[in-house]
Amino acid sequence: MPSLLFYLLALITLGFGFMVVTGRNPVTCALCLAASFTGLAALFIGLDAYFIGIIQILVYAGAVMVLFLFIIMLLDIKAEEGKKLNLAPIISGVLVAVLLVVQIAAVVSSTGIADKTSENTPLALSEASGKIGRAALPTITNDLKEGTLPDAKLIGFTLFDQYGFHLQVIGLLLLVGTIGVVVLSKREKGGAA
Amino acid sequence: MITLGHYLVVSGMLFALGLAGVIARRNIIIVYMCLEMMLSAANLALVGFSRFHLVNGLPDYTAQSLVFFTITVAAAEVAVGLAIIVALFRTKQSVDVESVTKLQG
Numbered sequence: 578m579p580s581l582l583f584y585l586l587a588l589i590t591l592g593f594g595f596m597v598v599t600g601r602n603p604v605t606c607a608l609c610l611a612a613s614f615t616g617l618a619a620l621f622i623g624l625d626a627y628f629i630g631i632i633q634i635l636v637y638a639g640a641v642m643v644l645f646l647f648i649i650m651l652l653d654i655k656a657e658e659g660k661k662l663n664l665a666p667i668i669s670g671v672l673v674a675v676l677l678v679v680q681i682a683a684v685v686s687s688t689g690i691a692d693k694t695s696e697n698t699p700l701a702l703s704e705a706s707g708k709i710g711r712a713a714l715p716t717i718t719n720d721l722k723e724g725t726l727p728d729a730k731l732i733g734f735t736l737f738d739q740y741g742f743h744l745q746v747i748g749l750l751l752l753v754g755t756i757g758v759v760v761l762s763k764r765e766k767g768g769a770a
Numbered sequence: 771m772i773t774l775g776h777y778l779v780v781s782g783m784l785f786a787l788g789l790a791g792v793i794a795r796r797n798i799i800i801v802y803m804c805l806e807m808m809l810s811a812a813n814l815a816l817v818g819f820s821r822f823h824l825v826n827g828l829p830d831y832t833a834q835s836l837v838f839f840t841i842t843v844a845a846a847e848v849a850v851g852l853a854i855i856v857a858l859f860r861t862k863q864s865v866d867v868e869s870v871t872k873l874q875g
Contacts, residue, residue: 580772594788597807649799700828747842
């Protein structure tokens with residue numbers, strides 16, 4: 578990815594992220610979060626993770642943000658105006674965040690692994706077609722020989738070949754989550770809720 | 771030249787922004803949005819490591835599978851969390867974190 582594009586996308590992601598943290602109106606915050614997630618999805622696509630980029634937009638910028646906006650409008654939350662700022666949490670939050678960034682930057686600058694670029698670790702697509710073992714399905718190897726990265730196919734193969742059980746557990750988690758939401762939202766007759 | 775370090779620093783900054791929001795904000799819904807931001811920051815680090823750790827000349831798809839699972843869990847978590855916020859709003863008529871003091875000693 579060109580340097581300029583990376584800095585632009587990082588600026589979009591972090592800038593809108595900053596507006597989420599500082600915004601007064603929850604609806605503005607939710608829309609800024611959607612913009613931030615879209616920038617993040619573009620960063621994923623720049624890292625050759627097309628499938629992850631697309632589901633980032635579909636799930637986060639789509640489904641999750643709609644849910645947030647729906648709840649904000651359902652509860653009719655107004656912007657917090659006129660409330661005095663309590664300084665102690667704000668100062669401690671900024672302090673912890675700055676310390677964390679300094680720490681991460683120090684660790685990243687002290688390891689050699691962080692110097693990898695897409696130039697010195699290029700994808701070797703046509704060479705990979707002979708080496709991928711069980712994933713050597715005709716549809717995947719043909720794509721690799723043509724020089725395109727069959728991203729979704731390879732993720733799908735990895736998920737269903739190595740992580741089939743985990744995938745079913747995740748499915749069960751979604752089912753339990755759905756039931757939990759229904760139980761939580763049900764208004765009990767005559768109860769305190 | 772964009773290195774893995776650049777992605778890791780952006781990921782760390784996004785995580786720190788989310789952490790600052792979780793500590794400093796008082797609106798539960800915005801605290802929740804900041805939590806989502808922290809999860810996404812972890813995903814960015816994972817995808818960066820996946821791209822720059824080549825297996826047979828391809829990105830490491832184990833990391834991207836983990837990102838897939840994280841996004842799924844985050845979606846389930848948002849649904850349950852927002853249901854809890856709605857239930858809380860019904861009893862307290864407020865989304866301020868300081869209105870919830872029942873467990874305070």
